[in-house]
Amino acid sequence: MAKSETTFYNLAELSEIASKAAKAINSVSERLEAIERHIGIAKDEPKLDRWYKRAGRSLVYLTGITRGVGYGYGFDIDGNWFDRCNGNPIFIDCLVEATPQEVEEALVKEAKRRGFLTQGTFFKSFTDGGKVREVQPFECYDGKMNPIKLSFSSGFLYYEEGLKTSYGLCSNPRVFEDGKWAEIVNQPVDKFAELKEAHKKGEVIQVRYSSGDYWHDCDYPRWDSCLEYRIKPEEKPKVGDVCKFWDDGENKYVVSVLTKTKEGDNYPYHTNFDSFKYATTITKEEAINLLFGNQ
Structure with a gap:
């Protein structure tokens, strides 16, 4: 039986052998990758920012x-x-x-979970770029409420339909961008809820733009939290006005001219013939209708 022989290498020789082996492995790996690409089974390395x-x-x-x-x-x-x-x-x-659809679906679902979209109505406020916005469904001048939609495009999730902000402007605030979600701060009480309901029922709404300013009739209120709103108060009759007068029931009335008012009296509205509990100024047409009917 032949004796085995042991071969000894110095460090330089071992380094050279290792280098050749590495090159051989790399060469084989490159060849395999080339073959995989050629037959269509190669897989590209994922790219960043996707x-x-x-x-x-x-x-x-x-x-x-x-x-x-x-x-x-x-x-x-x-x-x-x-x-x-x-x-x-x-x-x-x-x-x-x-796919973009898969991403949008997942982000919109998460946005709903966080409270940015609830039953088509949104009265929350959230921080966006250092500002705090109060947002709600955008209401057209025809009084119809637009549906709120969240849309993902160009790397961010935003409100596709315009929203009113606390500044009374229309905005498309972003909910998600660069991996960060807008923060929901609170759920403010809608301080205009009663006024909005009154406006829907036909009451005239007035707005005042600054303290001390006149009240202005407003057909299409923006409900800007920075402004003051009220229901237009009923104007008190003035001496000399043609008025409708009555006491306990409006069906029993008198049409005459207001000659005197006396605040604090049980019957504060006076004519030349009598005094009454209530009075309201009427137009010439209204007076004719009350006296003679529609004919």
Whole structure:
């Protein structure tokens, strides 16, 4: 039986052998990749700043890749949002690029969960670019309420339909951008709720733009929280006005000229013949109608 011989190498020789082996491996790897590309089975490495699916259910937005492991933000396999990968590495070999529809659907669902869109009505306020906005459905001049829609485009999620802000302007505020969600601050009480209801029933609304300013009739109120609104008060009759006078029931009335008023009296409105509890100024046409009917 032949004796085996042991070959000894110095460090320089070992280094050269290792270098040749590495080159051979790289060469084989490159050849395999070339073959895979040629027959159409090669898989490109995921690119940064794009949305990908993993494990069939989760969505991630890649912001970095280190040694085959990705980093970013998105949704885990349970659909929960994460700002960064905490103990859950994203292996890029398992990623498939997501469609815009899949991304929009997931983000809109998360926006609803956070309270940005509820039953087509939204009365919350949230921070956006350092400002606090109070938003609500945008109401057209015809009084019809536009539906609120959230749309994802150009990397951000925003209100597709215009919204009124606390400044009384129309805006399309962004809900999500660059991996960050707008913060819902509170749910303010709609201080104009009663006035809005009165306006729908036909009451005339007045607006005052600053303290000390005159009240102006407003056919289409913007409901700007920085302005004052009120129901137009009924004007008190003035001496010399043609008025309708009555006591306990408006069906029993007198049409005459107001000659005197006496505040604090049980019958403060006086004519040349009598005094009454109530009076309202009427037009010439109204007086003729009350006296002679529609004929």
